[in-house]
Amino acid sequence: MNENPFVVNTVNQSKKNVYVDKVELNGKVLANFTIRHSEIMNGGEITFYMSDTPKK
Secondary structure, X not given: OXXXXXXXEEEOOXXXXXXXXXXXXXXXXXXXXXXOHHHHHOOEEEEEEEEOOOOO
């Protein structure tokens, strides 16, 4: 079992903001919205920035 917490945050989350605008893992923007299992197990923080319009 891992003792390093992995925290999931959202910014601008609401009923109308249902689209992910960008994702940051430990303060760095993820270009393709993917992370490895090892990154989760190492602990850290992921932040989803939500929007009311989809990315194109």
